[in-house]
Amino acid sequence: MARAAVELLGWELQEAYEDLRGCVDGLTDDAFFWEPVAGCWTVRRRDDGRWAVDYPEPPHPDPAPFTTIGWRLVHVAECKVMYHEYAFGEAKLTFPEIDSAHTAAAAIAQLEAGHAMLVRDLAGLDDAGLEKLVLTNWGERWPARRIFWTMISHDAHHGGEIGALRDLYRERVPSGR
Numbered sequence: 001m002a003r004a005a006v007e008l009l010g011w012e013l014q015e016a017y018e019d020l021r022g023c024v025d026g027l028t029d030d031a032f033f034w035e036p037v038a039g040c041w042t043v044r045r046r047d048d049g050r051w052a053v054d055y056p057e058p059p060h061p062d063p064a065p066f067t068t069i070g071w072r073l074v075h076v077a078e079c080k081v082m083y084h085e086y087a088f089g090e091a092k093l094t095f096p097e098i099d100s101a102h103t104a105a106a107a108i109a110q111l112e113a114g115h116a117m118l119v120r121d122l123a124g125l126d127d128a129g130l131e132k133l134v135l136t137n138w139g140e141r142w143p144a145r146r147i148f149w150t151m152i153s154h155d156a157h158h159g160g161e162i163g164a165l166r167d168l169y170r171e172r173v174p175s176g177r
Contacts, residue, residue, distance in 0.1 A: 005127045009148045013122065016152045017115050020159030023166060024073060024111070027104040031169045032070040042068040043102050051102040053078070055095075069165045073107045074100050076158045080114025080151060087134035087147045088121040094137075122148055 033042060041054035041064070053074050054065075067075075078098055085093045101107035125132075130145035 003126055005130055005145070006122060006125055009130070009145065009152075010119070010122050012152050013118065013148055013155075016155035016159070020076065020155040020162070021108075021111070023159050023163040024104070024108055027069065027073075027108065027166070029104050031166065032073070032104040032107065033068060034165075034169050034172075035068055036165065036168060036172075037066050039065050040068050041065045041071050043070045043074055043100050045102070050099040052096070052098070052100050069162055069169070070102075070104070070107065072158050072162050072165070073104075073111065076154060077101065077107055077110040077114050079154060080111070080118055082137045083147050083151060084114065084117040084121060086137040087142075087144060088117075088124075091135055091137075118148065118151055 035042065043051055043053050046052050053071050054067075078095065078100065081098070082093065082095065085091060101110045125144060130148075131143050133141040134144045134147060135141055136147075
């Protein structure tokens with residue numbers, strides 16, 4: 001069974017995840033919800049008591065509002081779950097059904113669980129399986145390799161953002177000074 005591409009994708013997936021995971025080590029709920037500018041998208045309790053990230057139905061505002069660390073972390077975690085669900089799972093879950101994590105610890109746990117699902121998905125493939133068309137949650141079909149490459153890129157992109165926001169949070173000037 002040819003696995004050279006699977007192994008390379010696995011290494012890249014893990015490296016991007018570990019960088020992202022390092023950016024959220026020690027994350028507090030205060031930093032999770034910190035709004036560096038007015039009007040941030042964040043994680044909020046819905047009218048039904050569950051939690052969700054701010055994300056209106058299309059059309060989306062352009063540009064989109066700035067997002068909190070919590071929004072970005074939950075977004076990454078939920079995307080891992082959704083990519084797994086549609087490409088390798090039952091393809092039934094929808095974003096509105098998710099009760100979003102609303103603490104730093106819960107979001108990190110969801111991130112870890114989503115990553116573990118994708119690692120298992122990749123481990124079940126050989127190089128030929130990377131070319132198999134799989135479903136996305138918006139109905140397109142992609143080669144399986146694109147799911148993993150998207151998650152690698154997603155972790156790197158949002159991990160960098162979260163790291164920069166954590167630096168800003170650490171260096172913020174408390175009000176009243």
